[in-house]
Amino acid sequence: MPTSARKAFALRLDPAVHAAVERLAGAELRSANAQIEILLREALQKRGLKVGTSEKPRRGRPAQGD
Known part of the structure; x- marks a missing residue:
């Protein structure tokens, strides 16, 4: 099973900040x-600070010969 390229972690937010983020989202x-x-x-x-993007995992079936 492939692992996610995303890093998961718990984030505690003030409820008012979370509500504002949800409205904006x-x-x-x-x-x-x-x-x-x-x-x-x-x-x-x-x-x-320049932040790049991580390489996204390939989707779909592997090509023949892989």
Whole structure:
């Protein structure tokens, strides 16, 4: 079974912050999790830290001969 390329961890948020993230995520048609990742990336970029993206796992059946 393939492992996820994402790192899972518990995050405790003030309920008001979580509600604001959910409202923003809903307005932008994203999940709250995706919205938090976007907000973190924007904050890191604003502070001058460049964050790349990890290689996404290949989907589908392996090619013949693999």
